[in-house]
Amino acid sequence: MELPESYQQEMKQLLKEEYPDYLSALHKPALHALRINTLKISVPDFLAAFPYDLSPVPWCSTSFYYHQDGITTDPYDYAGLYYVQEPSASLPASVLPVEPGDKVLDLCAAPGGKTTQLAAKLQGQGVLIANDISVSRCQILLRALERAGVKNSIVTSAAPSQLSDLFAGWFDKILVDAPCSGEGMFRKDPAMRTSWLEKGPDYYAPLQKEILANAVHMLKPGGRLVYSTCTFSIKEDEEVIQDALDRFCDLHVVPVPYADGFVQNAYGTKLFPHRIKGEGHFVCLLAKDGSSEKHIEKQDVAFAKDGMQVTADHAQIRRIKEKILLEPDIDIDLHGIRVLRSGLLLGEDKGKQFAFSQPMAMAMREEDAENCLYLSRKDERVMRYLRGETIDIHDEPVKPGWCLVCVDHNPLGFGKVTGHILKNKLSSSWVMH
Numbered sequence: 001m002e003l004p005e006s007y008q009q010e011m012k013q014l015l016k017e018e019y020p021d022y023l024s025a026l027h028k029p030a031l032h033a034l035r036i037n038t039l040k041i042s043v044p045d046f047l048a049a050f051p052y053d054l055s056p057v058p059w060c061s062t063s064f065y066y067h068q069d070g071i072t073t074d075p076y077d078y079a080g081l082y083y084v085q086e087p088s089a090s091l092p093a094s095v096l097p098v099e100p101g102d103k104v105l106d107l108c109a110a111p112g113g114k115t116t117q118l119a120a121k122l123q124g125q126g127v128l129i130a131n132d133i134s135v136s137r138c139q140i141l142l143r144a145l146e147r148a149g150v151k152n153s154i155v156t157s158a159a160p161s162q163l164s165d166l167f168a169g170w171f172d173k174i175l176v177d178a179p180c181s182g183e184g185m186f187r188k189d190p191a192m193r194t195s196w197l198e199k200g201p202d203y204y205a206p207l208q209k210e211i212l213a214n215a216v217h218m219l220k221p222g223g224r225l226v227y228s229t230c231t232f233s234i235k236e237d238e239e240v241i242q243d244a245l246d247r248f249c250d251l252h253v254v255p256v257p258y259a260d261g262f263v264q265n266a267y268g269t270k271l272f273p274h275r276i277k278g279e280g281h282f283v284c285l286l287a288k289d290g291s292s293e294k295h296i297e298k299q300d301v302a303f304a305k306d307g308m309q310v311t312a313d314h315a316q317i318r319r320i321k322e323k324i325l326l327e328p329d330i331d332i333d334l335h336g337i338r339v340l341r342s343g344l345l346l347g348e349d350k351g352k353q354f355a356f357s358q359p360m361a362m363a364m365r366e367e368d369a370e371n372c373l374y375l376s377r378k379d380e381r382v383m384r385y386l387r388g389e390t391i392d393i394h395d396e397p398v399k400p401g402w403c404l405v406c407v408d409h410n411p412l413g414f415g416k417v418t419g420h421i422l423k424n425k426l427s428s429s430w431v432m433h
């Protein structure tokens with residue numbers, strides 16, 4: 001589909017002599033990137049082990065372009081070692097200065113690309129509230145957090161106005177990756193051009209202003225907030241920031257580091273597909289005046305059973321019927337808010353036996369298990385295990401009973417060893433099809 005006429009006029013005004021370059025960029029293929037999950041593996045260790053060609057995305061130290069197929073069916077993807085993320089989408093969370101121990105809110109979080117990036121920055125310390133108004137999209141978000149091995153998140157599905165007073169002045173860092181008209185997606189997803197005609201900047205701008213105002217209300221003095229969109233419209237970007245600056249006199253814009261091709265003004269940074277290798281984004285970093293203190297907790301063993309353990313920062317064990325969860329200990333009563341998951345699901349306690357959950361395996365490190373089966377990524381048993389099959393044990397030194405199955409030292413899931421057989425304990429919804 002052609003670009004909508006009124007959009008063409010807006011972009012001509014915005015880009016002036018660069019407009020033809022923008023148009024020709026729309027005919028080039030979209031670019032693909034993956035972001036290494038540094039909650040599980042360091043960048044050098046991942047690059048040393050991963051067999052595909054990767055090249056760095058200039059504005060995000062954990063993001064890399066890839067050019068091959070097969071990335072989304074690789075065992076390392078299954079192990080949560082990376083997340084496939086459009087290159088320019090890695091900028092917002094990379095400029096939010098999240099530190100371990102922070103209380104972080106991702107207000108429009110689903111499907112979870114930026115949430116998992118924020119969780120990696122927290123390194124398991126502090127708490128991450130991941131919210132999205134759409135319950136169905138929250139299910140995808142929850143799975144992304146589980147696969148990434150995140151222990152300290154709470155997934156809620158609420159309108160920002162429902163959270164605003166409850167969490168007034170509570171968060172150190174907030175990401176508002178707002179719903180938008182998606183102009184930056186026109187190359188990757190031409191269907192966005194049709195939805196732009198139905199819901200364009202005039203539809204989204206009032207919604208974005210309201211979402212951002214609620215977010216600022218939840219930010220601590222001294223806190224930082226990123227507002228981002230994947231659109232170029234001044235109405236949805238600069239004018240939304242101006243509205244927040246008009247409403248909150250203790251708010252100001254903070255410059256973000258420049259990378260080649262960025263377009264920067266007093267409101268933020270724009271990424272255009274003819275200037276950078278990516279689809280397009282707008283990012284603004286805001287600071288609230290003042291200062292606040294926080295302290296980092298040390299990680300303790302929080303749960304241990306049958307030779308498997310999970311460590312956590314400031315967490316408590318909670319039982320909901322048979323389900324056992326490791327829950328971040330926050331001082332806010334979430335009664336009345338739809339909570340899809342609070343913390344990490346450890347497993348189900350059925351009296352005589354305890355069944356470990358797949359999210360627990362994803363949140364463990366090899367040293368958290370007394371009994372591990374180590375498989376190399378070249379071993380054909382890796383894919384058989386991921387397909388839910390029983391696998392043979394060769395001469396690996398594993399003991400009978402619960403066992404953590406690892407690919408190159410990275411946990412994939414549980415099994416139970418009897419003799420020379422490993423019975424597969426992947427739950428059906430995690431089996432690779």
Ligand SMILES: C[S@@+](CC[C@H](N)C(=O)[O-])C[C@H]1O[C@@H](n2cnc3c(N)ncnc32)[C@H](O)[C@@H]1O
Pocket residue numbers: 089107108109110111112113114115132133134137158159160177178179180207211
């Ligand atoms: C751009 S997407 C977020 C993408 C996500 N941050 C990521 O990186 O994977 C915007 C999200 O805002 C949510 N949304 C729509 N209206 C909303 C509202 N009024 N309040 C909060 N979230 C809203 C949508 O469901 C959608 O998931």
